[in-house]
Amino acid sequence: MPLYVENLNLDRRTEFYYSRIWQVKNMTIIKDFVLQLTLIALPMFIYHTFVNDRLKNDKTQRLVLSALWGLSLIFCMSFPAIASNYRLDLRIVPLLMGTLYGGFGTGVILAVLVILYRLYIGFDTGFYTTVLALLTTMPVILYFQKPFEKAKKAKKVKIAIFLSLFYTLVGITWFCTLRNVSWESLGVQAVHLAFILLVIWFFTTLNENMKEIHQLRLEVQNAGKLQVISDLTSVFAHEIRNPMQVTRGFLQLLNEPDLTDQKKKYIRLSIEELDRANEIINDLLLFGKPSTNCTERVNVGNLLQRILNILDSYTTSQNVAVTTDINDDCWTNAVPQKLNQCLVNILKNAIESMPNGGTVWASCAPTGDGQIQISIKDQGIGMTKQEIDRLGSPFYSLKKSGTGLGMMISFQIIRSFHGKVRVTSEKNIGTEIIILLPKAG
Known part of the structure; x- marks a missing residue:
């Protein structure tokens, strides 16, 4: 076999092997990110399915919320995606979602948890990057928590995307400051940034939709209660009015000129009280269906x-x-x-x-x-x-x-x-x- 034919076959085999390795690496990265997305979605569904309806105390709800997002954060940091020798995880998603929806206390707890767990993973340059990024961005995130809580759905999504973009850019800035970076690593960070923004948009929108569904369910339940009240008041009003009208009629018949003044006084008071009771029934009917007549x-x-x-x-x-x-x-x-x-x-x-x-x-x-x-x-x-x-x-x-x-x-x-x-x-x-x-x- 000629030498150039052997070299050609060798190049093709090498190209196939490298292509296969590249495919395996990409599938591994995708698998790691899908796992992290699942670990982020899980506490959200647990909260809305099992916690939100059962816990009425505000402090207890915040503690449970902190625990759920804290577990999600730890799992994301425990199973990172490795690309170009860099650890890529979605810790910002549970950190940001927990802070914006849980409040100041939850945000501080999650930030401290990130620092402690990153120290447990390893005391290296990545630890310093994490600490500096949190110290720089957490005051801004906590500042926007109150406006986020009061904002409407569309504005909440914009605030969440802005804060995630701010956190990630600050993290990349500290990363470039503390390490020697290449164009390849910057490309990986840029793709990671775009993916984080997409994930934040998705989960913020999903959480708002789930809250709207929960609110609609409460309104439907209240509408059912109001319907029961409306039916009861209608029945009671009908049943009470009949004997009242009969009683009023007899009292009017008793109001003859030959009765003493004292009896006339009692009859007059009885009629006034019956009229007053009739007004109360009208108010009771208003609970079931407020009247809009005579506007x-x-x-x-x-x-x-x-x-x-x-x-x-x-x-x-x-x-x-x-x-x-x-x-x-x-x-x-x-x-x-x-x-x-x-x-x-x-x-x-x-x-x-x-x-x-x-x-x-x-x-x-x-x-x-x-x-x-x-x-x-x-x-x-x-x-x-x-x-x-x-x-x-x-x-x-x-x-x-x-x-x-x-x-x-x-x-x-x-x-x-x-x-x-x-x-x-x-x-x-x-x-x-x-x-x-x-x-x-």
Whole structure:
């Protein structure tokens, strides 16, 4: 066989072997990353499936959340993908998700866990890179945690992507500073960065969708409870009204001129009390289905000011000061009595949430999108996120003597006027309730 033929065959075999090795390495890297993705998704599904509905205490939920994301973080660091002699893992995903959704305490715990576990893996240049990257980026991540918590879904995704990009770029910068890098290693880091951004986008969107599904399920459950209340109130109203009407008729027949004045007085009082009971039944029916009949053009600013004037003596007795900022151009279509009932209930709750006194801010102003905004803010005991989620549910109240029906009917009244209610609160800081109603033309 000629020599050039042997060399040609040898080159082909060598090319095949190198190609095979390259395929095996790529499959190994893909397998490692798929394993890490599974270890990230697992705690998320465990939390939403088993933890979120069962644990009502906010601190317990945060502890469980820290434990789940901590395990995910350790597993990601334990099974890295090796490319060009570099360890590549997705630790930023559980670190960022745990901090943004768990809060300041969870973020600090996860950051400390990353440092300790990286020290356990090895005290080398990678350890210094990890520590410097965390010291540089964690203050920024913790700063954005509160805005992230209050943001809407689309903005949350943008914040998460921005923070993951910031963390990864800082990590690459420290990596290049502490090591001698090549173009190949920078290419690997760039691919790793793009993959992290894609994973962060996916898991943030997935988590938000799961939260929306959970919220929809709670609303469906509340709708079922409200339907039961509606059916019960309808039945009771029908059954109670019949004997009341008969009794009222007989009392009217007894009201003859030859009866003594004392008996006439008793009959008059009985009729008044029956009329009062009839009004109570009408209010009871409102729990099931708020009436939107007889709506008229209402100046909410004037109505709010009138309520505050009526409650002036009550606020003074509770050592509460009221600060107002009311615009004159706050017109909406509503039933004045029902809107009055709703605002009185919310204002009384704000006043009663401050047993040691404080300040209530009440404002009303038109927005730029065809709505009017009513804001009632206090310095009371505040609520946790779980308590906010249950606010307005039937028979749920934070007051010892409360029935939980007051806020439920207030929310129902606002919805019957095609409005929305937003509640923000922090424990021991205060609560703000924002009511948005369509502006009348």
